[in-house]
Amino acid sequence: DTAVSQTPKYLVTQMGNDKSIKCEQNLGHDTMYWYKQDSKKFLKIMFSYNNKELIINETVPNRFSPKSPDKAHLNLHINSLELGDSAVYFCASSNRQGNYGYTFGSGTRLTVV
């Protein structure tokens, strides 16, 4: 029944490791996003895909690589994790331009130690 689901919910890992976060939506939306929320609650867009095509790629280190196998799935792989990558990562989906709002997942809390 969940509209946008992310796994895992929590991720604790050591510096230098590689990790992945998965996202799936069952709303029939054609656009998906990754947002990063820092400790001050600031939500910043990282990437957006429309029908498997990358349409937004903000200034994000290339250690972060998104992948969209189909329009219902958007994954995020992070290489060589750093302490500063600790944050909550939210997946979201919407219609093409998001004019009717985004539906967010419940977030993945990443802690790098």
Next chain:
Amino acid sequence: QKEVEQDPGPLSVPEGAIVSLNCTYSNSAFQYFMWYRQYSRKGPELLMYTYSSGNKEDGRFTAQVDKSSKYISLFIRDSQPSDSATYLCAMSASGTYKYIFGTGTRLKVLA
């Protein structure tokens, strides 16, 4: 200067009060405006969306956009303790696919 400014709060009000939450912005191209509510350790959930200027009402919530002043507001009538959350504004220019979020205002409604 950030593109979207929002007072972080916390804003504490008694139950039943009218709450006013505000955002200012600098980009005159913004045309789509949204308000999200985020409970602790949860994802943001959409409350209201509006296009261009004007008011929109949904139950106890009213969203206002004043493009001439680059100012948007969310009013909550008859506030309840369950309204205690962080409220985020977000806005976008046409065709950009990208919403810029404010930093959120933490609201506490005291029973």
